[in-house]
Amino acid sequence: MSGAEDLEAIFDRFSKQTNPIFKKRDVLRHTYVPDRLPHREEQYRTLAHVLAPVMANETPSNVFLHGKPGSGKTAVTKFVLNVLKRKAEKENINMMFSYVNCQLIDTSYRIFAHLAQDLGKSVPITGLPTDEVFNLFKQALEEKKTMLVVALDEIDLAVKKSPDIFYPLTRINSDLKHSKLSIIGITNDVHFKNKLDPRVKSSLTEQEIVFPPYTAPQLVDILVERAKEGFHEDVVDDAAIGLCAALAAQENGDARRALDLLRVAGELAEREGASRVTEEHVRKALEVIERNTVAEVLTTLPIQSKVILLAIYNLSKEKITDEITTGTLYEEYCNVCNDIGLEKLTQRRVGDLVNELDMLGMVTSRVVSKGRYGRTKIVSLAVHAEEIKNALEKDYRLGTLLNS
Ligand SMILES: Nc1ncnc2c1ncn2[C@@H]1O[C@H](COP(=O)(O)OP(=O)(O)OP(=O)(O)O)[C@@H](O)[C@H]1O
Ligand SMILES: [Mg+2]
Structure with missing residues (x-):
């Protein structure tokens, strides 16, 4: 085989038509938002109930979501907001939502600037006093005459950098005539609530939704659903899925971990030219994932x-x-x-x-x-x-x- 043929064989294995393992690899990445979320029905229904007043042009309570990493908080939030937005549009209800990942946008300045931007008002990335950025955001919101739902994900990280971020946000409604704001706060930090100023705490946690860790059988259901979309039929051994679920259940029931294991196991099978994903691939995937995290941290x-x-x-x-x-x-x-x-x-x-x-x-x-x-x-x-x-x-x- 020539060098070029050799390489073509590698690319062939990845190409859609000939890939024996993956049907749609991206489905298995944790950035993908599935439209079915088994074992989180109670959480997404509760969140939908909290937000439903939007449909009557009323202001929803603020709501606080918490639970261990990989327990579906981000997925449930995005899922509910997407459906609500679609529904509101259909019925000509004026609502908007902004999703902020505080891992990336972590100071009050940047968060207010980001929110203003989402409302169509651009704010310089630095240089203004934070109060002024907040006022720009408030003005932009008032002009829109809308109901704005802001989801602040990983809020513990924002509060670490800007401890007083919530104070103005939880009070904004009393200054607004034509618009309203409600907040979805999300965190995986169990101690977070107790660190908040009591006034902010009572406002932010008007409603609370808890995300318990997934059990191994629940993780199996989640993986089976994803595997159906991501892999070709009957390519993944049941035992492989069971092992991914068992390993992730040990790690606080983290669905992200379970999905990573399954995806990497699939990639290893693919690289070997194997026709099935087996338990053995999952074991190797565990090694790869653990090695990677240490190596990644070390390089930085x-x-x-x-x-x-x-x-x-x-x-x-x-x-x-x-x-x-x-x-x-x-x-x-x-x-x-x-x-x-x-x-x-x-x-x-x-x-x-x-x-x-x-x-x-x-x-x-x-x-x-x-x-x-x-x-x-x-x-x-x-x-x-x-x-x-x-x-x-x-x-x-x-x-x-x-x-x-
Ligand atoms: N019930 C579920 N059904 C299908 N997929 C799920 C479910 N719960 C979580 N997932 C998937 O698992 C991964 C992790 O979930 P998610 O990002 O929502 O966790 P999280 O609770 O926000 O975690 P963190 O606190 O680390 O941000 C995502 O890819 C998500 O799509
Ligand atoms: Mg999350």
Whole structure:
């Protein structure tokens, strides 16, 4: 086979007509909004009831959606808003909605600017006082003479950056004559509600919808539905779907995880030229997904954090116990810095970076009491040493310094 023929065979395997595995790969991505959401009927009906006053030109209550990651909050919100919009248009009801992902748009300035923009008023990306941007948004809303439903997804992230974002939003209706606003707030942070100012809290959580984690059998139903659309008929083994569901059920019933496993398993089967997706592919998919997250996080880390990880890795290879104190860690860190000619940070700063690595799930650190010697911090790797090794090896400055 010539080189070109070889490549053509690869492309053929992906092309729609000849792909034996996928019918519509995109259906399995988690950005896809399916129009059936098994086991979330109660949640979408409740949300529809809350928003239904729109159809009578009345203002819906604000509503607060919460539940673990991958429990369907975003999917349900988009689904209900899309249907409501269609319905309102048909009946000539004046309503609009704006969906804001606060993971991407995370300050009150940017959120107000985004909302103003959705109403057709452009606002400079920076430079104005936030109050003024809010007023521009308010004006734009008033001029539209409409009922605006704003869905703020991942609101905990916005509140972290702009703690007072909700105050003006929850009070805006008293200043508006011709328009009204209602808010759908969404979060997967269980402690979020308690962090809110009491006045905002009571207004934002007028209604609440809880999204419980999916059980394994519920995940099976979800996957079966998606598989029907995404894969060719009878390509996926039942056992493969069962395993995806079981693994994701262990991870807090995360449907996103389940879908990722199934999609990646399909991709692995496709790459092998296999005709079916089996349990074995799902097991391999689990490895790929886990490896990827560690590798991805690592590539985004600054060199200092990588050096700290390398020091922890080396110490955990050297030592019999995994009790690495911050003192020992700092010594090893300094050694590595010397080896590669990197400027050393203070022990305190290294401690901060260790906390960051902890937050990213790369290491675990805990404070232990050492009797009369006071308290000290113990650090250990939170991911497989091999994964750290594989990722650090790719860095030309660090690869040769890894203990094996
Ligand atoms: N009941 C369901 N039926 C079909 N697909 C679902 C269902 N629930 C969730 N999904 C799918 O699972 C993925 C994750 O769901 P979604 O994004 O809605 O989770 P979330 O609760 O918003 O999570 P996060 O808190 O991490 O944002 C999406 O691809 C979504 O389409
Ligand atoms: Mg979401």
